[in-house]
Amino acid sequence: MIDMPIHEEGTKLDPCILVIFGATGDLARRKLFPALYNLYRQQQLPGRFAVIGLGRKLSDESEFRDSVCHSVKEFSRKVEDGACGEFLEYFKYQRFEIEDPEAYAGLKQLLEETDRALGTGGNFIFYLAVAPEQFAQIVERLSHERLAEAEIGWRRIVIEKPFGKDLESARQLNRRITRVFNEDEIYRIDHYLGKEMIQNIMIIRFANSLFEPLWNNKYIDNVQISVTEADGVGARGRYYEGAGAVRDMVQNHLMQLLTLTAMEAPVDLTTRSIRDEKVKVIRSLRRFSPDMAREFIVRGQYGPGSIDGRRVKGYREEEGASSDSMTETFLAAKLFIDNFRWSGVPFYLRTGKRLPRSAASIVIEFKAPAGVLYFEKYGELLPNVLVIKIQPEEGVYLQFNAKELGMRDRIIPVKMDYCQNCIYPENSPEAYERLIRDVISGDSALFTRWDEVENAWAFTETITDAWKGHEVSFPNYAAGTWGPKEAEDLLRRDGKEWWSS
Ligand code: BG6
Numbered sequence: 001m002i003d004m005p006i007h008e009e010g011t012k013l014d015p016c017i018l019v020i021f022g023a024t025g026d027l028a029r030r031k032l033f034p035a036l037y038n039l040y041r042q043q044q045l046p047g048r049f050a051v052i053g054l055g056r057k058l059s060d061e062s063e064f065r066d067s068v069c070h071s072v073k074e075f076s077r078k079v080e081d082g083a084c085g086e087f088l089e090y091f092k093y094q095r096f097e098i099e100d101p102e103a104y105a106g107l108k109q110l111l112e113e114t115d116r117a118l119g120t121g122g123n124f125i126f127y128l129a130v131a132p133e134q135f136a137q138i139v140e141r142l143s144h145e146r147l148a149e150a151e152i153g154w155r156r157i158v159i160e161k162p163f164g165k166d167l168e169s170a171r172q173l174n175r176r177i178t179r180v181f182n183e184d185e186i187y188r189i190d191h192y193l194g195k196e197m198i199q200n201i202m203i204i205r206f207a208n209s210l211f212e213p214l215w216n217n218k219y220i221d222n223v224q225i226s227v228t229e230a231d232g233v234g235a236r237g238r239y240y241e242g243a244g245a246v247r248d249m250v251q252n253h254l255m256q257l258l259t260l261t262a263m264e265a266p267v268d269l270t271t272r273s274i275r276d277e278k279v280k281v282i283r284s285l286r287r288f289s290p291d292m293a294r295e296f297i298v299r300g301q302y303g304p305g306s307i308d309g310r311r312v313k314g315y316r317e318e319e320g321a322s323s324d325s326m327t328e329t330f331l332a333a334k335l336f337i338d339n340f341r342w343s344g345v346p347f348y349l350r351t352g353k354r355l356p357r358s359a360a361s362i363v364i365e366f367k368a369p370a371g372v373l374y375f376e377k378y379g380e381l382l383p384n385v386l387v388i389k390i391q392p393e394e395g396v397y398l399q400f401n402a403k404e405l406g407m408r409d410r411i412i413p414v415k416m417d418y419c420q421n422c423i424y425p426e427n428s429p430e431a432y433e434r435l436i437r438d439v440i441s442g443d444s445a446l447f448t449r450w451d452e453v454e455n456a457w458a459f460t461e462t463i464t465d466a467w468k469g470h471e472v473s474f475p476n477y478a479a480g481t482w483g484p485k486e487a488e489d490l491l492r493r494d495g496k497e498w499w500s501s
Helices: 026-041 061-075 086-090 101-118 132-144 167-178 196-206 234-241 244-262 271-284 290-296 374-378 431-441 450-467 485-492
Strands: 016-021 049-055 091-095 124-128 155-159 186-188 220-228 297-300 305-307 310-312 330-336 346-352 359-366 385-391 395-403 411-419
Touching: 016 026, 016 101, 016 431, 026 049, 026 061, 026 086, 026 431, 049 061, 049 086, 049 101, 061 086, 061 091, 086 091, 091 101, 101 132, 124 132, 124 431, 132 167, 167 450, 186 431, 186 450, 196 244, 196 385, 196 395, 220 244, 244 271, 244 330, 244 346, 244 359, 244 450, 271 450, 290 297, 290 330, 290 450, 297 450, 297 485, 330 485, 346 485
Parallel strands: 016 049, 016 124, 049 091, 124 155, 155 186, 220 346
Antiparallel strands: 220 359, 297 330, 305 310, 330 346, 359 385, 385 395, 395 411
């Protein structure tokens, strides 16, 4: 046992045991173990703590600890000497077949033993880093073994995305999970909420008198939310084939960016008040009819092409994708929020795989100044723009007009650029660090409540429904380009263009 009594901010974290289903899988290896390591390194884990890894691929604890050590070395943002020493003492392992009822009895025994030995007070977190088809089954088996109810201590369950694959399946899944766990014990992950700059959106908006008074349809011309990726679907073709960009990115990550950008100020900073405001935004989104979808949504699928001088294959050639697949890997859309604040302001969304660059940003373009004074002399000026840079660079960028140095009296756009990760290169925690720490401390503000998920599905389903029977010809963009030409036209028709991040 490692003794680390109090975490950095002085809050005493309850002792607990974290059980990871899918501990030999990709998510655990790439994200969860490095995040745990960084929490350990920063003294952000409880004094009495253990991780029980459950998986099929490894045979025993020593192999498992080796794999944790490798994952930290390969994926952690920082590795200090001794990373594979004391830290590994947290980890226990059990070979585990999710389908096998006996396995849960074994888990129960191991949990009880570990709990007794460490004095973790019956506080258990169950982290489901497994395929979504397995979520409900695991929850029901935990309930059957009476592991889901706490006689002493607490229980929390962490569920990875996707939470359902459409509105109906999400509702069914939720019904099965909430028969066993209460809403406040359920932590539905959207890892974008753990990203530094996404947590910063509300602060930029509501802790500055500079922006909030202008944050409405009187002063804002349009908003662009863009999450682009240079990677293709990699080894996840089988999952992606049934998902596509709408289910994989829009229903969750882009919806979160949109709600945080557009929500009203919450009455206070409690989880409930913030989530209440986010839900109102989703409910105010104008639903898509087939005609609207044709006019305001562009979908695409990448064909072969090249990125950074490297040839890459088309989506239909990816492992797990069908050779005549109609799954979209790109989406650009113009959305409308029908409320007093935003009426008339287009929200342009764009996301896609195999684009030239991986980047995420929110761009607020302000309205042009009145057409007098400088306008008469110089014609239209470039708009003021505020860019919230989410990744890879983190920060905020404000563009405004000023006089060019010299005699010519020219007006040029200048910028104030705050680059957070240039200033604090070491301090940018990975999303999963923050999220795991929040689960341990029982703070669910950065997780999605059921009605957020449900309303997001209800909205995005209007897109997928509108597409039914209206096929487009795929592939329609080459890997390494910015998507189908129609995505440019979508903005050009409005006299705008995508902000290049
Ligand atoms: C995941 C999607 O939720 O987010 C992936 O399933 C996507 O398809 C990923 O690549 C993007 O996350 P990030 O943090 O790399 O921007």
